[in-house]
Amino acid sequence: MNENHLVEMRGICKYFPGVRALQNVDFTLRPGEVHALMGENGAGKSTLIKVLTGVYEKDGGDIYLQGNDGAVSIRSPQDAQDLGIATVYQEITLCPNLTVAENMYIGRGHKRTENWRKMYADADAILQNLGIPVSAKQQLGSCSIAMQQMVAIARAVDMDCKVLILDEPTSSLDESEVEKLFGMMRQLKDRGVGIIFVTHFLDQVYEICDRITVMRDGQLVGEYEIEKMPRVDLVAAMLGKQMDDMADIKGDYTTYSGDDAEELVYEAEGLKSNAAVYPFDFHIKKGEVTGFTGLLGSGRSECVRAIFGADHVTGGKVKKSGKDTKIAKPLDAMKNGIAYLPEDRKGDGIIGDLSVRENIILAAQVLRGFMKPFSKAETYKIADEYIKLLDIKTASADTPIASLSGGNQQKVILARWLFTHPDYLILDEPTRGIDIGTKVDIQKLVLQLASEGMSVTFISSELDEMIRTCSRLVVMRDRHVVGELTGSDLNQNKIMSTIAGGEAK
């Protein structure tokens, strides 16, 4: 191996039953660089990371680390930690019931947790040094997700890691938090730490990274220096084709123009729930695509959860297709032809151990009734139909949904709701943590469904995505609806100034 390299992975192979997840993948990390690992869902990024961190055992290939003679064997996360490889996963892997300091020192030898006063003092010093505004004595579960992520990074930093792996750390952070994270990353970079950064956000890659390694279908596409890699080429490398999809796709679809185009599909007046959102009014027409936008925590998810009855609805009047109705629980909403794809795919969406097939039919089965199950043959037919329709990549209809990649899981949940044939579809962050190709697929699908007369409410953290798909945006700030934008007002500047509540420019 080259002595100047921090990590070299050569010819890494990994197989899962029926799937070659990694085939002969090479990866190189140099000291003091931020190296983006990019690729679509299912490209093998996470698998490669998990091989490096000892979560999976590789089936072939060698890993070399600076300062170690010959190939090292990493058989467990503990091994990786001992070798100076620290990982922060997208999902928080700390203990919410312990304090921040305990989480930072747990599993790192007795001595650290013996002297409690010193432990808290040390932890506070590190937190302060990194500019993380939490107290060491605070219970981790009481911190926001972003803060929990920062604590996870602080833990990694304090372990004197040489290699820091950040697996989609920014997907649940808002802009200022991302800035803080980047500041932290630059600090580490100056200390000579090599950072592997897995993300789907192109802007962030170009802001912070030095090099990019692109993977596709379990294989290495190439390693590029960031200055020599224009965005278009990067996207093309990831997708394996030239891509014109980032352009305006709205124009490709006509707006719904039936006789009932002006009919209100859903109306709410003074709707409120126990999830700390102020009463709001909302309505949507047939074939319309509306969006809720606002910063993280502004209450946009809480609004759609109230519409679907996912949270406890405490007041307000609701009309569905002009008729007064009451939606107190999800089943009420489903019976009214409303479907809801939740924000938290893992916690609220998938039934992990059940098959793709069972996950697809679940909602429709509940609507159909306990005594009228679909026959097995029917479920296979339905599942195969939607797997084809939405191009879901799965070994078979019987594969457990948990073993699919994030984007494909999302498509399964989408299939589940489409199969209930709703006339009002709510999508809360359907594109989070999903590769660009699937993102565009979902955006196109939304526009197509709307042109066929389905009403869609779409929430996304990415403004340009909202602008591309929605014809009307409800803007939220601090759990209040603060504005509604349509037509020519639908542009980045106007939206941001409305969100900020500042004087529009």
Added chain:
Amino acid sequence: MTIEKNQDDSFFRKLLHSQMIIPIAALLALVVFNLIADPSFFAISMGQDSAGNPVLSGQLISILNNGSELAILAIGMTLVTAATGGQDISVGATIAVAGSAMLAVLCGGNMRPEAITTPFIVAFIVGVLVAMLCGAFNGVMVAVFKVQPMVATLILYTAGRSIAAWINNNALPIIPTDSGFGIFGGFIPGIPIPTPVFIAAACIVVIFLVLKFTSLGLYVQSVGINERAARLNGLNPTFIKWLTFVILGVCVAVAALIKVSRISTINYQTIAADIEMDAILAVALGGNALSGGKFNMGSSILGAYVIQFLTTTLYKFNVASAALPAYKAVVVILLVVLSAPIVRNKLSALWKKFRSPKQTEVEVAK
């Protein structure tokens, strides 16, 4: 990601990955052991019972007969486990409660009646209602008040046998033998197969029909795997968890009927003692995760009969009943370790290597 299909189709691999492999392997091991040790274990002969009716006898018949209650309980326990990720440890005690209630109804307050005062069916229905009530109580504790199942059912586990004794003022009612009540735990005159076998078979058929013609399986598994997602799909997790306890209550009542009928009376302290542990073990032996989620009903039921097979085998070899649990424990340790996913994966990998070393190499080279 390239998808390869043919590789997975080997029958052995499929079997190794199916849950059924564990109870089947255990059953085969027991059969082979008995074949070698004493083939007469499998002999079945036609004898006569005390009333002179022809009856089948032999160890296999005894396993099927005595395993009935356990198999019936395993049905309900599987559902409770899958939906709640916990177990009901009060089934033995609630058998005592339901059995005591049945006896009270049959004897009408008289401890030594000349004849029974009410038809069997009335007594059975009362027993079912009482057991369902116990199940409903457990269910409310678990589903509504979110008490851990083990703790919630500890209440009836502790109090159940006292309640059973209290129902009959701590007396032991005895059903007259000529009432015919004994047929549920014995034989129907003229039919050589013990009645509990038919009752268990009926329960098994009923649960499979229910699983086929309703969505019970899908709902219970969904709730057990991801309660929040299940709710957002329109299910009512609280109700479904509660329902599984009530279904277990029905199973308890049927088991109680057999138990009480076998001896025509009841012993509050010893009736169905420790049966809850065997029922939980049956679920585990069937390869079902005790933390809930996916389940395989057939596998649990087979597990119940494997446990009975083991017990009968040990009795056959004159293991004292006091020493029985220790022997059982050894076998259980073996089974549980072998069925752990980590061991099974290793075995499966080993098999793959042994089966086709060349093929694997070629694939790596690709």
